[in-house]
Amino acid sequence: MDSTQLSVTCIAPVNIAVIKYWGKRNESLILPINDSLSVTLSTADLCSKTKIIADAKFTDNVMILNGKEENFENERIQRCVKEIKARAAELGSCPKELLEWKIHIESENNFPTAAGLASSASGYACLVYSLAQLYDLKKQEISDIARMGSGSACRSIYGGFVQWQKGIQLDGKDSIAFQVAPASHWPDLHVLILVVNDSKKKIGSTSGMARSVVTSELIKYRVEKCVPQRIHSMTQAIKDRDFSKFAEVTMKDSNQFHAICLDTFPPCVYMNDVSHEIVNYIHEFNRTEGETKVAYTFDAGPNACLYLLEKNVKRVLSFVNHIFPNDNQKSAEYVRGIPVEYESE
Ligand code: PMV
Numbered sequence: 001m002d003s004t005q006l007s008v009t010c011i012a013p014v015n016i017a018v019i020k021y022w023g024k025r026n027e028s029l030i031l032p033i034n035d036s037l038s039v040t041l042s043t044a045d046l047c048s049k050t051k052i053i054a055d056a057k058f059t060d061n062v063m064i065l066n067g068k069e070e071n072f073e074n075e076r077i078q079r080c081v082k083e084i085k086a087r088a089a090e091l092g093s094c095p096k097e098l099l100e101w102k103i104h105i106e107s108e109n110n111f112p113t114a115a116g117l118a119s120s121a122s123g124y125a126c127l128v129y130s131l132a133q134l135y136d137l138k139k140q141e142i143s144d145i146a147r148m149g150s151g152s153a154c155r156s157i158y159g160g161f162v163q164w165q166k167g168i169q170l171d172g173k174d175s176i177a178f179q180v181a182p183a184s185h186w187p188d189l190h191v192l193i194l195v196v197n198d199s200k201k202k203i204g205s206t207s208g209m210a211r212s213v214v215t216s217e218l219i220k221y222r223v224e225k226c227v228p229q230r231i232h233s234m235t236q237a238i239k240d241r242d243f244s245k246f247a248e249v250t251m252k253d254s255n256q257f258h259a260i261c262l263d264t265f266p267p268c269v270y271m272n273d274v275s276h277e278i279v280n281y282i283h284e285f286n287r288t289e290g291e292t293k294v295a296y297t298f299d300a301g302p303n304a305c306l307y308l309l310e311k312n313v314k315r316v317l318s319f320v321n322h323i324f325p326n327d328n329q330k331s332a333e334y335v336r337g338i339p340v341e342y343e344s345e
Contacts, residue, residue, distance in 0.1 A: 004056040008133045012126035014046040014118040015155045016305045018250040020257040023213045029172040034227040038155045048122040050107040050130045058102035079148045088135035124149030125156035143177040188310040196274045196302040208268040215265040247295030254297040272302040
């Protein structure tokens, strides 16, 4: 390796929330109004890959996302880079001159960006994780920095089942993610993603959330009366590997999140007719099977994420292919699993 150049490459997976984060109490620090809980998918599936080169000879900082140059001065990118560098400087974790070198960042997703498939979660988790490797902050807490890029990104710093505690401090230092259980705790839990539409979403989560916090009545009820109990039941369901409870809470929370979106004024509509059909078919499927075999959840987009046990994957896939036989309803199977990987040069 050239001594005036240092390079790292990392991959980070997406996470799919089963208790949704929706609403901020502090927009610039990205502090949420409620705790959330998610499952991190395997890095073999949906993920972001980021390469960062720091070079004494570079004259500019550069950011390239999916082959296109982005504005490096973007507020969120700046916040992440500045915060990581400040911590590295404070701890003296790397040579001082390395912090002065300009950096070139190249990042790509292996799935559609901003289509409600959690691209910002894996993207910012990967950016912050890569920066932490570059500046040698390996054992430090970095989920609060990933959070400053995109809230849900803090959960992608860990693998398995991950909770993001909202925290109570004004500076957000306690608004961090932690692992509830490793992926190996429940290896036969799978995720099936039904891509209903992979075009860019109309209302971004930042503006949707801001509008909900100001205009929705239901959001207050959710935050105070529903989420704390749901986090408790979900954690217990995961500990007990109780699929039926896990599925019930997941579906109820997805429905409530979208009810809040409709209670927002003007409403934020993320699910479409196909999404609603999927919901109906799944309830019907579970009823006729005599047990809950599959759970749906929808983020800020029309695509469905289905949670199910391995033994039911075949049966559910054939059911999905039966109801949506044509090719424009793409479907794919993804398993979830291991923590963020790091490949150093
Ligand atoms: O992190 P953001 O700003 O992309 O917000 C994500 C919000 C949801 O995906 C809808 C819910 C969640 O908890 O991931």
